[in-house]
Amino acid sequence: MKEMLVQLGKRAKDAEAALRTISTDKKNQVLAAVADHLVKNSEALLKANEEDVKNGKANHMPEGLVDRLLLTRERIEGMADGLRQLVDLEDPVGEVTGMKKRPNGLLIGQKRVPLGVIGIIYEARPNVTADAFGLCFKTGNVVILKGGSDAIHSNQAIVACIRETLKEQGITEDAIQLIEDTSRETAGEFMKMNEYVDVLIPRGGKGLIRAVVNQSTIPVIETGTGNCHIYVDETADPEMAADIIMNAKTQRVGVCNACESLLVHDSMKEVLLPVLAERLREKHVEMRADQEALSLMPGAVPADEEDWGTEYLDYILSIKIVYSVEEAIAHINRYNTGHSEAIITNNYMHAQKFLDEVDAAAVYVNASTRFTDGCEFGYGAEIGISTQKLHARGPMGLLALTTTKYIIYGNGQIRP
Amino acid sequence: MKEMLVQLGKRAKDAEAALRTISTDKKNQVLAAVADHLVKNSEALLKANEEDVKNGKANHMPEGLVDRLLLTRERIEGMADGLRQLVDLEDPVGEVTGMKKRPNGLLIGQKRVPLGVIGIIYEARPNVTADAFGLCFKTGNVVILKGGSDAIHSNQAIVACIRETLKEQGITEDAIQLIEDTSRETAGEFMKMNEYVDVLIPRGGKGLIRAVVNQSTIPVIETGTGNCHIYVDETADPEMAADIIMNAKTQRVGVCNACESLLVHDSMKEVLLPVLAERLREKHVEMRADQEALSLMPGAVPADEEDWGTEYLDYILSIKIVYSVEEAIAHINRYNTGHSEAIITNNYMHAQKFLDEVDAAAVYVNASTRFTDGCEFGYGAEIGISTQKLHARGPMGLLALTTTKYIIYGNGQIRP
Known part of the structure; x- marks a missing residue:
């Protein structure tokens, strides 16, 4: 594997441990600060996006895709609002359910915890960059982003802005990392980083999703097509x-x-x-x-x-x-x-x-x-709609970005 | 893909639809009948197993593995008892949770349903054959088994016995199918049958699990190693x-x-x-x-x-x-x-x-x-212990073999 990816994976693992102990209050404070910072930096984001749009047009990108790629002041406000809405949503992390006393006195329950490190592979939609960060950060997850090459300047600017805010807030900047090498080869290697990445979520069209499902050795949450x-x-x-x-x-x-x-x-x-x-x-x-x-x-x-x-x-x-x-x-x-x-x-x-x-x-x-939509179902936000049967099915809200672990309180029990 | 696998996949899909409507009472009746039938057929099972053990010894199989391969009257009784214990466990399928009325009057809840078609890839342990069938059948799932070549005669005999009972009970025999071609090539193709198989569960050593994780395009539930x-x-x-x-x-x-x-x-x-x-x-x-x-x-x-x-x-x-x-x-x-x-x-x-x-x-x-064990945690039975974070983590009981679907009751709602 490329040394760059190994380093990135190691930094993500370190950040994962740091995020595990962060409070909901702090997470909300950071989300609000990132929202403000994005709006304040609109000028820089628009300039970076202009370059992507210029290149896209020069490369004869279809009009619909150029529109998805385009940032405006209004759209940056929209990204910021998305982050602010997350502040109001309940944080699922930390809840303990089903705690029961076993006949031998062991007290066993399931605690909701972050998934860990989430990889997001997506196309040339810069809004996904802020959106995916927000959902992952609210649930205590580290995110590694691999966006489309057509949006690289926009993504770099958005990620830089988020990392600056994290630093100001005293949170590890590696809570978000962007893979800047947008080659297909690097994407392929990224999809095999099982040691560092807990789950991959592809966001985009049928072809992208199929490619990730076929190539990834990391568990994938398939968000999908609807006939x-x-x-x-x-x-x-x-x-x-x-x-x-x-x-x-x-x-x-x-x-x-x-x-x-x-x-x-x-x-x-x-x-x-x-x-x-x-x-x-x-x-x-x-x-x-x-x-x-x-x-x-x-x-x-x-x-x-x-x-x-x-x-x-x-x-x-x-x-x-x-x-x-x-x-x-x-x-x-x-x-x-x-x-x-x-x-x-x-x-x-x-x-x-x-x-x-x-x-x-x-x-x-x-x-x-x-x-069939996260907001219509009452989840407030959604990372996608799962059409697979494992882990999550249907609109995926914050809960789908978490897992559980068993916690067991004993007083010396040994197995007979 | 091999025509044999396509046919097997299609039969599994047909059986999936049939199992979707089967009652818990009927499932329990079938499990008890299969248990009885296995014991009644001990002679045939032992004879088939004898051939596997003979071949294993001739191929210098290590003693520990020969012991795992070996069937005895007592072990067949054990397999039957395992199936009978499943009868007493609660059937998770059909429960509806979280039913809520949305502001527009839609009533939205999550219903627990079978995963669908489950593939099990395992080594030369014939007891897994009956065990996996029982857990999958109790949860309304179709199972496709790919066992090790060293246990092929034992597996054929056990599966034949189960299919006979299913037929007698008026249930589609294709609720269980065994891939009799134990070549590596066929295993590789089986792991890419996304159209027909909803999830793969490898049961065995580290090498087997790693191979399935690396090769499969079907979602895998990794049961694992414990350091x-x-x-x-x-x-x-x-x-x-x-x-x-x-x-x-x-x-x-x-x-x-x-x-x-x-x-x-x-x-x-x-x-x-x-x-x-x-x-x-x-x-x-x-x-x-x-x-x-x-x-x-x-x-x-x-x-x-x-x-x-x-x-x-x-x-x-x-x-x-x-x-x-x-x-x-x-x-x-x-x-x-x-x-x-x-x-x-x-x-x-x-x-x-x-x-x-x-x-x-x-x-x-x-x-x-x-x-850390399904029985010790109070689940009664376990298909394995998941060390991954998606879908299920820790000992997996019957619940881990199910998923949910949203059911929505409306009275003409359209999206504004």
Whole structure:
């Protein structure tokens, strides 16, 4: 391994020990100070960002990505506000749960503790830099950041600003470190630093996440893609169904909890689809329908097999007719990505069956899939939405950045 | 990927859906029936095992491994008893926790569900075959087993017996599948079956676990090695200290929660070490001591740097003198494997500091490290002891084989 990474790992381990004993009050004080410092340093951050944006444009970066890369005074205020909001959230670290006395007198409980050192691998979004630091620091974790090369100047400026504040506050600056070498080779080595890094969280598109899952030997928390379905059951209220579908499809299209595919019970197709088609057309949503739905949806084009498994992240919706709740569940479990799934129904048994049998992080009855979100679920902040089953599933708040350890109080017990 | 593995994965996915709806009563009935069937089929199991043992001896398998491979009538009874004990344990699946009403009226809770498909990779220990099946089945999980080639006949016989019982009970036989091709190549491909397998659990020695962690793209639950320490603080009761050390070192030496290294505060060395040395010599424990401890422990040999990081799993103990609780904690956090660590003390502040700052799955005050065990912690059964921080840490009972999903009851909510 590169000596640079070893040194960085060692510094992270030292910082981990230092953060283990820091109080919630102090953590909050530091978060507020970092927020102020970022705003005060706006000029320097904007200047560094300007260079990244200039390079991005010169390299023909697509407009959408340039927009994600761009910092403005308003966006810097937004980053600072994000940090300030963390101050008000409850610190999960230190809570002891399930303390029980065993027959031999041992008192055994589980104490919530930081994960340790968290690696974040992300693309050219400078806001993630401050955001990830805030979430990790609030939970007592050290963070090592590996951002995209296109945002390197912005990231350097933000990290420098955070480290200055840490120093002023008497906290080890190594609570945050940035890997400045953005080469693919270094990223590959970073993903194998099991000795120094407890968990890796990739934040970005499908390709980035897949690459991290495939290459990393460090445990990964996969935040993911969402091929989300809405199933309209025979007893659904058609108006409620149409409102929820429109919301889940069009309220924001580029997000993982948007609806990508619609399943409609055969008995509902005539009352729902023509009306829905009109509303979708108004919003310029392309409809890709199976044979049975096609004739009821003027303007729709035929769907093919590939559509069922596609997360469009766009103004496109696939539509399929099914003949039972069982068929809907089987289709969803075959094609979904384990994110968010909804049934619209007024049938009690079908609602319970759908909740029981659909395999996803969030399963809804009579509501929009768009609610799968840390803030909507009441967590205040979120590091991502886990679509894997280990450790955390669904929106991950501060709790997902912690683990537990057993603490045991004895008075001389030995094992017989 | 090999067509055989794809077929096996697809069958597992089908079985996963079937197990999702099975009641606890039915699961218990099946476990009891499998236990009975194994005992009734002892003759066939012993015959298959005989072939493995014969081959093992012909291949010069070390005696200890032959013993682990060997089945006897008594050991088959033991396997059956293990399954029967699972019947009495509470089924964690189905519990809904934290159900809360959000301001918009959505009712959001977390329901405990099976992980799905669990892969177990293990060595030549046929008892793991029945054991892993029982734990996975009780929690509604499908299991795919990849055992060592040395136990293939035994494993085939046990799995055949379990599948027969499943069929008789009207449950899909694919709730358990054995990969009969024990080649390294197939194992490597199995570890990349992310589409079909939700989690891999390696059970075996350090080498096996390391290989799985390094090769797998599927999330792994690492069960692990234990370089466990006992630190004797200045205010320790020397008799209690010696009793706990003797227990943790010699009650059973080949296990991960045995003590491997002793740290003694300088002020305690003269009262503790000569007496302890005598007791250790009686039990034929080799003592590897640092310079300061050496002269106080007749029969000890000098320790070198490598000793501090070694899990002996043998009648060997390393001994080091330290000058403060801080030094003890720093040494432990540098050399331990995150398993079990103990302080012997009568100082309140030191006890709390040790519990707070030592980074391990289980941290003890005044008790033997040997208690880190699913049964001792009150879980009734255990699939292993996790030394990683994600998902589960410490002894893993049935709960560790489950995950949660959010279930959300709405009445037409859309996101504003």
